[in-house]
Amino acid sequence: MAVFTEVSTKEARELLRRLQLGKLLTLRGIEGGIENTNYFLTSEEGEYVLTLFERLSAEQLPFYLHLMKHLAHAGIPVPDPQADKYGEILHRVAGKPAALATKLRGKSQLAPQAPHCAAVGSLLARMHLAARDYERQQPNLRALPWWNETVPVVLPHIGAEQAALLQSELAYQNHVAASSAYAALPRGPIHADLFRDNVMFEGEELTGCFDFYFAGVDSWLFDLAVCLNDWCVDLPTGRHDGARAAAMLAAYQAVRPLTAAERELLPAMLRAGALRFWISRLWDFYLPREASMLKPHDPTHFERVLRERVQHPIHL
């Protein structure tokens, strides 16, 4: 149940009054989601999702919320955070930082086929281009510096074989990051967590994506690698699915063709994408934060994906 903080109808009405969004019609807690408190809220003006941020700091939030607003204004189907008359989109509800964003239609497609992967590829490329003129800066907070900090913290908890793979892959990624091809990768704000459960579909029509709370400035190729590793993979084995990957890559490149450096580094970034989520899942699993509400995801999945990407590199 993802209502960690109760919101009263009085508080919801007060927020709607501040945002001039008409009278409250319904307010219903959303089950699912493990990071934040979420409610579906309907007013006379439309349907929204009210999010109370349980862990993210008020310093980090403006980057995510303004990025969503920027993308929504550029016509990318993402939740649009609603502003008060001063233009403020970060509010306070029940003592927590909060946002009220438009609700997306549809539901997650957890067994995607090639057309779904193509839709995600196209969306991702359009999102990258649309975010080029976004002015706020915040690095991807789950990138190489965080991996270098976190690997030594998880090493004492894992077996020798896993530790060897983790250390050798980290050394390899530090080496890649120092290369001239890496320096040539185009960069900008990326979603960085565009998994199956963060995209909505109605049939094969992609109706939007959400959960921008790992977004940050990083290479576009890393974002694409994260998507390929989740959407175009056989979940039980971690094996790459060629047909789905081809559909995603073709659709991405129909909007923005990859550069020579990106083509060269695709196999390395697929490994980086697997490593990033293996580390974060190990960290969540072995070092649960105090009073954590997280139900950790299975870390061994991304260990399998990483081994697959090392043993069977995917070249364009």
Ligand SMILES: Nc1ncnc2c1ncn2[C@@H]1O[C@H](COP(=O)(O)OP(=O)(O)OP(=O)(O)O)[C@@H](O)[C@H]1O
């Ligand atoms: N803008 C939106 N439109 C429609 N549904 C939404 C929207 N935002 C969130 N949801 C619904 O709320 C659920 C929980 O949201 P979300 O996944 O962002 O939760 P979380 O706790 O913030 O993060 P996590 O994905 O880490 O669990 C989603 O699965 C989705 O069904």
Ligand SMILES: N[C@@H](CCO)C(=O)O
């Ligand atoms: N997508 C992440 C969870 C954070 O949203 C994972 O599967 O590990």
